[in-house]
Amino acid sequence: MPSRTQDDDTTIERFHHLAIVMLRGMRRVDEAAGFTGPRASALAVLVFGGAQSLGDLARAEGVKPPTMSRLVKAMQAEGLVESVTAEHDQRQVRIAASAQGRQLLMKGRRRRIEALAKLLAGATPREKAALATVVELLERALSGKRAPG
Amino acid sequence: MPSRTQDDDTTIERFHHLAIVMLRGMRRVDEAAGFTGPRASALAVLVFGGAQSLGDLARAEGVKPPTMSRLVKAMQAEGLVESVTAEHDQRQVRIAASAQGRQLLMKGRRRRIEALAKLLAGATPREKAALATVVELLERALSGKRAPG
DNA sequence: CCGATTAGTTAGCCTAGCTAACAGTTAGCA
DNA sequence: TGCTAACTGTTAGCTAGGCTAACTAATCGG
Numbered sequence: 001m002p003s004r005t006q007d008d009d010t011t012i013e014r015f016h017h018l019a020i021v022m023l024r025g026m027r028r029v030d031e032a033a034g035f036t037g038p039r040a041s042a043l044a045v046l047v048f049g050g051a052q053s054l055g056d057l058a059r060a061e062g063v064k065p066p067t068m069s070r071l072v073k074a075m076q077a078e079g080l081v082e083s084v085t086a087e088h089d090q091r092q093v094r095i096a097a098s099a100q101g102r103q104l105l106m107k108g109r110r111r112r113i114e115a116l117a118k119l120l121a122g123a124t125p126r127e128k129a130a131l132a133t134v135v136e137l138l139e140r141a142l143s144g145k146r147a148p149g
Numbered sequence: 150m151p152s153r154t155q156d157d158d159t160t161i162e163r164f165h166h167l168a169i170v171m172l173r174g175m176r177r178v179d180e181a182a183g184f185t186g187p188r189a190s191a192l193a194v195l196v197f198g199g200a201q202s203l204g205d206l207a208r209a210e211g212v213k214p215p216t217m218s219r220l221v222k223a224m225q226a227e228g229l230v231e232s233v234t235a236e237h238d239q240r241q242v243r244i245a246a247s248a249q250g251r252q253l254l255m256k257g258r259r260r261r262i263e264a265l266a267k268l269l270a271g272a273t274p275r276e277k278a279a280l281a282t283v284v285e286l287l288e289r290a291l292s293g294k295r296a297p298g
Numbered sequence: 299c300c301g302a303t304t305a306g307t308t309a310g311c312c313t314a315g316c317t318a319a320c321a322g323t324t325a326g327c328a
Numbered sequence: 329t330g331c332t333a334a335c336t337g338t339t340a341g342c343t344a345g346g347c348t349a350a351c352t353a354a355t356c357g358g
Contacts, residue, residue: 011281012265013258016175018287019168020190024211025291026165027315038345041169055305062173067346069307074344091305091354109162116161119290127286132160133279138167141268142174176346185313204336216315218338223313240323240336 022119029115030108035080038063040112042071043080043097043105051096053086080104171268178264179257184229187212189261191220192229192246192254200245202235229253 023037030037038061045060046052052060058068072095075081080101086092097105123131172186179186187210194209195201201209207217221244224230229250235241246254272280 007281008266008277009262011277011284012262012269014284014288015280016172016261016265017190017193018284018291019172019175020186021211021291022287023165023168023172024315026168036344037169041166044166053305062170063345064347065306066308066348070345073307089305089355093306112165113158113161116165117157120161120286122290123286127282128157128160130279130282131164131286132156133276134283135160135163135167137269137272137276137280138171139163141271142167142170173346187314202336203338212314213316214337215317215339219314222338238324238336242337 025119026112026115029112035075035078035104035108039071039075039080040105040108042068043075043101044109046081046095046097047102047105051094053092054083054095055092057095075101174268175261175264178261184224184227184253184257188220188224188229189254189257191217192224192250193258195230195244195246196251196254200243202241203232203244204241206244224250 027037030040035043042057042061045057049060054068054072055065057072058065061068063071072081072083072093076083079098081095082098083093083095086094120128120131176186179189184192191206191210194206198209203217203221204214206221207214210217212220221230221232221242225232228247230244231247232242232244235243269277269280
């Protein structure tokens, strides 16, 4: 990293802390909407990314298979996802969002967006643009390289 | 919210998802450095904000007193913080970072910054500026209003 | 056809949230 | 003065989500 300044470091550290605080708040919103963050997140992958195997889903979310296995099991018990063994490989479990799951995701999404939008209500157009830029930066950075560590 | 566009909503939702994924990665870094995210975060408050009561610390971190009580207890067992009852009010517990705690925090901080900086290595100057802007925006938004929900 | 690899699950552990119920301390007021 | 109310933390007990280790079942390659 050739040109990293002290300011960059400070920003990074503050960003990390802010992410923690923000997500703690979001967790409450998610729970009020009917489910938890990781489930919402996994469900979103299924809704927007289509049905996929448990392992792929785990990788997409950056967790280990046992963790995803439990998340899926819980969501399945609530009727949010459906899972069938893949026909071409009987080991794999193909997981898909159910209609109910889709519906709940959208509802939670609305609530989460409302909460975050309320939080960011005072943002100027310049700040909004900055947020969009950061989102693109992070997406680029996080795609592929699952864990930064 | 007068002028919120569809794009804003999409950005917000993506930002939420990215925050989750990023923090999962950071958690691994923190653990490798010797402690967990919430502990690092609370310790940072103590190091940079000075000694304070458990309740204040809990409020600063946006968690309930029992949660902070346990975090403090764990850090105390590891020698990272010291706690004494306040002289002016025997109910209160005054918590301060120990020298060892300060040291570990700085070490973890360095590692976390390294990891995030590596993740953001491809950022352009414009993107770095955007990140700084977003950090300021979030700090402004999150200060005071503990939980957005 | 049998061993090695791969996909998921189960068991068991940890951290971190929460609420409810409790103990101790302070403050206020009759 | 003394009693009650309010406040500060802690303990107990629950849930969720993360992990590793160890297992089962299926596929693949010699």
